[in-house]
Amino acid sequence: MMCSGVVCYDYLPEDIRAKFRKEDMLLSKSILDGVSTFGEALEKSGFKGEENNRLSPARYRCMFETHIEQGPILEDSGDKIGVVDCVLGMFNYRLRFYGQTVHAGTFPMPKRRDAFYAASLALCRLHEEIDRLGIPDLVYTTGEVVCHPCVHTCVPDYFDFSVDARHESPEALQKVLKVVLSLTEREWAGCRCEAVKAWNRDTVYWDKRLVSYVKEAAEELGVRHRYIHSGAGHDAQFAAYMLPTTMIFVQSKDGLSHCEPEFSPVSHCTAGASVILNAVLKADADD
Amino acid sequence: MMCSGVVCYDYLPEDIRAKFRKEDMLLSKSILDGVSTFGEALEKSGFKGEENNRLSPARYRCMFETHIEQGPILEDSGDKIGVVDCVLGMFNYRLRFYGQTVHAGTFPMPKRRDAFYAASLALCRLHEEIDRLGIPDLVYTTGEVVCHPCVHTCVPDYFDFSVDARHESPEALQKVLKVVLSLTEREWAGCRCEAVKAWNRDTVYWDKRLVSYVKEAAEELGVRHRYIHSGAGHDAQFAAYMLPTTMIFVQSKDGLSHCEPEFSPVSHCTAGASVILNAVLKADADD
Numbered sequence: 001m002m003c004s005g006v007v008c009y010d011y012l013p014e015d016i017r018a019k020f021r022k023e024d025m026l027l028s029k030s031i032l033d034g035v036s037t038f039g040e041a042l043e044k045s046g047f048k049g050e051e052n053n054r055l056s057p058a059r060y061r062c063m064f065e066t067h068i069e070q071g072p073i074l075e076d077s078g079d080k081i082g083v084v085d086c087v088l089g090m091f092n093y094r095l096r097f098y099g100q101t102v103h104a105g106t107f108p109m110p111k112r113r114d115a116f117y118a119a120s121l122a123l124c125r126l127h128e129e130i131d132r133l134g135i136p137d138l139v140y141t142t143g144e145v146v147c148h149p150c151v152h153t154c155v156p157d158y159f160d161f162s163v164d165a166r167h168e169s170p171e172a173l174q175k176v177l178k179v180v181l182s183l184t185e186r187e188w189a190g191c192r193c194e195a196v197k198a199w200n201r202d203t204v205y206w207d208k209r210l211v212s213y214v215k216e217a218a219e220e221l222g223v224r225h226r227y228i229h230s231g232a233g234h235d236a237q238f239a240a241y242m243l244p245t246t247m248i249f250v251q252s253k254d255g256l257s258h259c260e261p262e263f264s265p266v267s268h269c270t271a272g273a274s275v276i277l278n279a280v281l282k283a284d285a286d287d
Numbered sequence: 288m289m290c291s292g293v294v295c296y297d298y299l300p301e302d303i304r305a306k307f308r309k310e311d312m313l314l315s316k317s318i319l320d321g322v323s324t325f326g327e328a329l330e331k332s333g334f335k336g337e338e339n340n341r342l343s344p345a346r347y348r349c350m351f352e353t354h355i356e357q358g359p360i361l362e363d364s365g366d367k368i369g370v371v372d373c374v375l376g377m378f379n380y381r382l383r384f385y386g387q388t389v390h391a392g393t394f395p396m397p398k399r400r401d402a403f404y405a406a407s408l409a410l411c412r413l414h415e416e417i418d419r420l421g422i423p424d425l426v427y428t429t430g431e432v433v434c435h436p437c438v439h440t441c442v443p444d445y446f447d448f449s450v451d452a453r454h455e456s457p458e459a460l461q462k463v464l465k466v467v468l469s470l471t472e473r474e475w476a477g478c479r480c481e482a483v484k485a486w487n488r489d490t491v492y493w494d495k496r497l498v499s500y501v502k503e504a505a506e507e508l509g510v511r512h513r514y515i516h517s518g519a520g521h522d523a524q525f526a527a528y529m530l531p532t533t534m535i536f537v538q539s540k541d542g543l544s545h546c547e548p549e550f551s552p553v554s555h556c557t558a559g560a561s562v563i564l565n566a567v568l569k570a571d572a573d574d
Contacts, residue, residue, distance in 0.1 A: 021451075071393030092439060104428035104451045105375060105432050105518025106358030113540070115430055117414065118447070120407035123365050127404065141391035142403055144439040145432065152379060152431040152449035152485075153519075154298060154545060161403070162439035164391045198439075231392030232440075255398070260440060 002038075004171055004235035007055050008242050011286040045133035055239065062244040062283055065236040068264050071254030072227055080271045082228035082249030083215045087237045089173055089203035091168040093180055095122065095177050101157035116147055117257055118188035123161065128166075129179045135172045139231055140165040166231050170200045179187040203238045210283060214248055217278035223271045248276050289325075291522035294342050295529050342529065349497055349531040349570055350522040353559045356552050358516055359542030367558045368407065369515035369536030370502045374524045376460055376490035377453040380467055386478040388436055388444035401445040404435055404477035410448065416466045417452075422459045426518055427452040453518050455490050491524045495533035497570060501535055504565035510558045535563050 035041045042048050075080050099113035100150045108163040123142060130140060141164045148158040165176045184193045218225040228249055230237075256277035323330045330336050343529045361369050386400035410429060417427060428451045434443040452463045505512035515536055517524075522534045537559040540550040 014568055069393065070390045070399060071395070073393075073395070080288060090392070100543070102347060103357040103519055103544050104430060104452045105426060106356065106360075106544070107426065107518075107522070107542055108358070108360070108424075108428060111359060114429075116432060120410040122406040123404060137395075139392060139394065139396060141403075141442055143441045143443055144437050145393060145403060145433045145434045150431050152451055153428070153431045155428055156430055157546075166392045223313070224555075231394075232390055233392070242311070253396055255389060256387075257390050257393070287560055 001233055001235055001238065003254060004231070004238040008238040010272070030122060044077045055242065057242050059134050060243055061205065062246075063236060063239045064210065064214075064246055064248065064276050064283075065234060065239075066248045066250065066276045066282055067234055068252045068257060068262070069070055069228070069249040070232050070238035070252055070253070070255070074226070074249065074251040075255065077226055079224045079226045080251060080268050081218050081223050081225040081275055083211060083218060083225055084230050084246075084247035084249055085206055085211055085227055086168040087201075087204040087230045087233060088168055089170060089201055090164060090199035091173055091177055092198040093118070093163045094196045094198060095159040095163055095180070095183060096194045096196065097122070097158065097188060097191045098194070099155065099157045099159075099189070102155045104153040104155065107155065113157075113190035114155045115191050116156040116190035118193070119145075119159040119161060122183050122188045124192060126163070126179065126183060129182070130176055133175055133179070134259055135167065135175065137229075138165065138172060138176065140176065162198070167206075168229055170202065173200075201233070201237075204240050206236075206246035208238065209286070210246035210279070212257065213279040213282040213286075214246055214275060217275045221271070221274055221278060246279075248272055251252075288520055288522055288525065290564040291502075291525040295525035327413075333525075335529075342441035342526065345528050347530055349494065349528045349533075350523060351497065351533055351563050351567055351570075352521060352526075353535045353537065354517075354521060355539045355544060355549070355565050356389055356515070356536040357519050357539055357542070357544035361504060361513070361536065361538040362540070362542065363423040364513055366511045366513045366536060367555050368505050368510050368512040368562055370498060371499055371517050371534035371536055372493055372514055373455060374488075374491040374517045374520060375453040375455055376488055377451060377558065378460060378464055380450045380464075381447050381483045381485060382406070382467070382470060382477060383410070383481045383483065384445065384478045384507060385449040385481070386442065386444045386446075386476070389442045391440040391442065399442055400444075400477035401442045402478050403443040405480070406432075406446040406448060409470050409475045409480060413450070413466065413470060415467070417463055418464070420462055422454065422462065425454045425459060425463065426453065440548055443523065449485070455516055457489065460487075460573075468523070480534035488524075490519070491527050493523075493527065493533035497531055497533035499564070500569040500573075501533055501562060504562045504569065508561055508565060510562060533566075534558055535566070541557065 035044055053168050069082055096116040097115040099115035119226050142161045144162040146160045147156050163180050165173060167173050181195050230252060236247050250264050250268045256262050296430045303351050322331055355371055384402040384405040386402035386405060429448045431449040433442050450467050454459060454460050468482050510568050523534050537551050538555045543549050
């Protein structure tokens with residue numbers, strides 16, 4: 001999504017070129033020899049391209065994107081295809097805990113300020129408080145952690161974890177954010193807690209006319225389908241700043257993605273391809 | 288302690304030479320160029336030494352070691368010197384949690400198996416259960432963590448943390464270990480939990496005669512002192528397999544060690560040096 005973000009002016013190309021570090025890039029080793037930024041790697045790859053060949057609203061009328069669902073909702077409901085209506089709004093924060101590193105063998109328990117224990121207490125409270133809100137379809141994830149010094153003979157003096165929350169409704173997200181921020185109002189196991197915003201995005205709604213073409217195409221083809229939100233970000237989300245845009249989801253086996261067992265059978269992919277073709281023909285006939 | 292472990296036959300030199308990897312070694316960069324094991328780095332350093340120059344019970348009568356306390360006990364009691372009587376027994380385990388990685392935005396909460404959340408729930412339970420045992424002077428530490436894939440948009444499918452527990456009494460350690468192992472008898476947030484032993488050690492008692500010389504030396508010099516256990520491992524602990532051994536502790540400011548604020552004032556170090564000198568003279572006069 002880095003490229004669609006740049007093309008659609010959500011990211012500044014200069015920032016991307018300078019900022020991305022070598023160790024963050026999933027490119028083949030040979031391209032990375034002797035380069036230290038994304039900009040340098042892009043030049044070296046020979047795929048930099050010309051700015052005047054870019055996606056432009058002057059030359060394109062709309063965009064359809066087909067993608068695997070990356071979740072289990074279609075599989076559970078027995079639908080082959082998801083008629084996507086929006087990309088969920090989200091926020092991403094880091095919760096940081098500051099303690100004191102001391103020796104594992106020599107420092108009495110009552111005087112310790114253990115940042116990993118602090119973070120675990122706060123994470124359990126986070127789940128309790130958010131779950132108590134009872135917001136349907138809310139998802140929240142604490143997937144990335146940093147522990148320092150991360151040595152078995154030392155009490156950690158620093159721990160942080162990411163908090164990613166997604167929902168269609170800005171009011172629902174506001175309630176969740178209030179819980180996240182409330183964790184900073186007290187100490188956890190003697191450790192100060194701090195919340196730092198990484199980024200957020202508002203819910204991006206797809207073009208209603210294009211969504212109706214996807215729905216009609218699925219109906220006419222007799223493909224079982226349902227409306228669905230996208231919880232993941234997609235290129236179409238950036239393209240929506242520029243062009244009328246929509247998406248089609250294909251079932252993911254067990255809802256798994258970005259891991260080895262990710263799988264969608266050919267029959268479902270064919271259904272997705274048939275629906276996108278017929279939806280595109282409808283959009284073409286309409287103009 | 289790697290060297291004292293080898294010299295005193297607790298570790299096999301061949302294992303150490305082959306096993307230690309470059310990234311684990313805190314040696315200067317230039318020594319590490321072109322080497323991949325500790326054995327290779329040792330050869331290159333020019334400090335390998337001769338086996339027949341090693342510490343040997345045939346040529347030494349006993350060993351005294353002075354060290355900073357690395358804890359706040361002496362500072363809190365107002366004593367300059369600790370007369371150390373033993374190195375605490377300990378065990379070290381890893382607790383591993385196995386979940387399923389899924390996408391942060393697309394996978395409904397009730398179906399998730401989040402290994403970081405599982406580990407946090409278990410860590411909170413670990414503290415509750417161990418603290419309920421009410422074992423005086425017990426220390427336990429969960430200082431090292433591994434999280435996979437450790438990405439803010441993915442639910443972690445794997446998390447583990449170290450559990451280090453130390454106490455003089457083997458019965459007390461056995462009670463704590465029972466709590467640690469009991470965590471594996473259930474699932475945590477849908478994740479399987481596994482305990483893997485890393486190592487343990489029994490309490491090593493110092494030579495009673497040498498301990499009494501340290502105590503007498505401190506009394507005769509008018510240095511405020513108290514008996515204390517060592518929670519940390521020390522070279523003297525390995526040397527004790529070979530020779531009568533004991534230790535003297537000097538106050539650590541705020542009990543901090545292995546971090547920048549580690550500090551012991553000159554007056555306390557001088558007291559430590561005076562006590563060791565006089566204790567050594569007593570041992571020498573005795574034989």
